[in-house]
Amino acid sequence: MKNIFDEMHAQKGGARTHYAQYQEWLGQMPAATIVQKRAEADSAFHRYGITFAVYGEGEGTERLIPFDIIPRIIPAAEWDKMERGLRQRVNALNMFLHDVYGEQRIIQAGLIPAEQVFCNAQYRPEMQGLAVRNNIYAHIAGIDIVRAAKPGQSAEEADYYVLEDNLRVPSGVSYMLENRRMMMRLFPELFGRYSVAPVEHYPDLLLDTLRQVAPAGVDDPTVVVLTPGAYNSAYFEHAFLAQQMGIELVEGKDMFVHDETLFMRTTQGPKRVDVIYRRIDDDFLDPLTFRADSALGVPGLLSVYREGRVTLANAVGTGVADDKSIYPYVPDMIRFYLSEEPIIANVPTFQCRKPDELSYTLANMKDLVVKETHGAGGYGMLVGPASTRQEIDDFKLRVQAQPDKYIAQPTLALSACPTFVESGVAPRHIDLRPFVLSGKEVRMAPGGLTRVALKAGSLVVNSSQGGGTKDTWVLGK
């Protein structure tokens, strides 16, 4: 692909304005110092225990998510627009969820086919008619954004697109925070040269958001983080966020329901819990409502939730809005609920459930990215240009067997950012996951988590697929 937007270097001549100082600084840095700084970062991350369990590689496989010391820099004006776009999108997604589990106006209006919503495995009938505080469902949203040129466009025409919405239990924010801490520790002088918008107040914003959505009549809510436990791949993040917010990290077995109330066991006796920042999936929350074999949740939790006496963040059933089969309708949601045009566009998407889009997908699979609508984390997808003819033929059979389970998108030339790799510094594809918080208002820490595909040419940035991360700088105005 020739039309790859390079975040640091303009196609004609030198570094982009916002990278100029950095490039100059990097050029003066002796190679030995770089090697030493990278080693320092690695050993510090190991020492803090920031690792990530990888599924599908046998039990207990833990891996350090590689950290790259070259930051991803976003100019103020770009972030300004992106922030408005994120606020708009997350507002519309929350309004959609409130509508689906309430009046269902968007379906009556004929904008989204009813079966796409109600026959979706992520739709939770239990939420129908259940009131949630401030009508907010996705309190914490991770919106994956890429910068790319569309086929036929030149690199410099590249624009930002939303690739995916994550409204269930989006993870990765601890890396955003730790990456910044690491950069400030390794290169304090850089933060003197650049005015970088701070992100370290994110835990305060998160706690404030969670307190804002506490049940009615609770002035000083008890907020907890619910984790599935130490074997979960994101356990480090659960513990980290609880510690940063100064609140309890609990497991399901630490809580119980009695008399319309959720309690946690403490050394001083039972204590009422008002808000749960839950990092377990819907299916495991209440074994008396969802999966009976779940030992991770709290029996009876849904009865307290239905009573409006505990807040779950995120709410149950948010998956119906971030499912890949619903994604193509988000721009319509923005127009329908807000009467606005989307500020950040969707990636053009073919829905294989539609016969002509299916035939297009089958005929052009070598150029497309094909995704399972229920897949996540880079599993269950095919990147056409990076696949063999055999892989493509096998995938075609899967799509033909169940077309409504797949969508397809053009292979975008994701932007690349210079990154340290074995051969030196080379461009690698990146994306961005900003974390958007919705309580009484919508807020976010500037930037987000930049993920980088470390393999040359790879477009898969997921940490489970060997991706790394970078610090993300939003520059001051």
Next chain:
Amino acid sequence: MLLDIHHETTYRYAVPAAYSMQYVRLFPRTDGGQRILHWAIDSPGRRWRQTDAYGNQVYSMSLTETHDEIRILAYGQVETSDDRGLLLPHDSSVPPLAFALQTPLTATGPQIEKLAGAALGEAHGISVSSSDSLKALMGAVFQAVAYKKGATDVSATAAEALAQGKGVCQDMAHIFIAACRARGIPSRYVSGYLLTEDRDHTSSHAWAEAWVADAHRGNGAWLGFDITNNRLAGPELCRLAVGRDFMDAGPIRGMRLGGVDEKMHVRVAVAGQ
């Protein structure tokens, strides 16, 4: 018809339980052609009553004192419509379409597909069906599965019960529902009571409702199929709860801490007038 119902469920533990939490769906519905004349539930511990998304009355019950027994008694009198095959309008904010999606208990398989194909024809997306083809399906399930108490436990899937060729009313309902959904027909589980002379059948019962075309209402209506008895739902049935499957609508779902060696005893008496 007037049904006098007395339903007692007792759990006993060899080693006492320190805590119990239960969802209890033992309060008859007030729609679907039936009327409650009086009804009461006796139970230990704290309890609170809610209407769930499907319009069922659910009692949540919690018990924090040590106990070696839980006794839940539901009793009262319900008047049911004398009509058989009553068409019921949709009754909750969960749309009928949501009942077209399979659940783990109703997941389809080759045998279910075969049953569905024979009675309902080929799959063609979400649809309503004629009550005649659904009656044929009911007959086919009735033929394929012999009623046998204890042949399955509550976690049996439709496919497992069908493969065995025997089961109880819950299994027959799940198989019927699975076959309907395999052809895009919304279908749901009903739990309730049955007035029966047959001593082999318990009076605690389960059957299914399918979404059928309704000439009078235009869009559709629920029609009850008592598969175990191979007939449309009639006055001998009292509806307690509906849901996607047994997990949503079953009479009691609970868990406890401690309470080793549980013995459950159920006594149901239904008398008709």
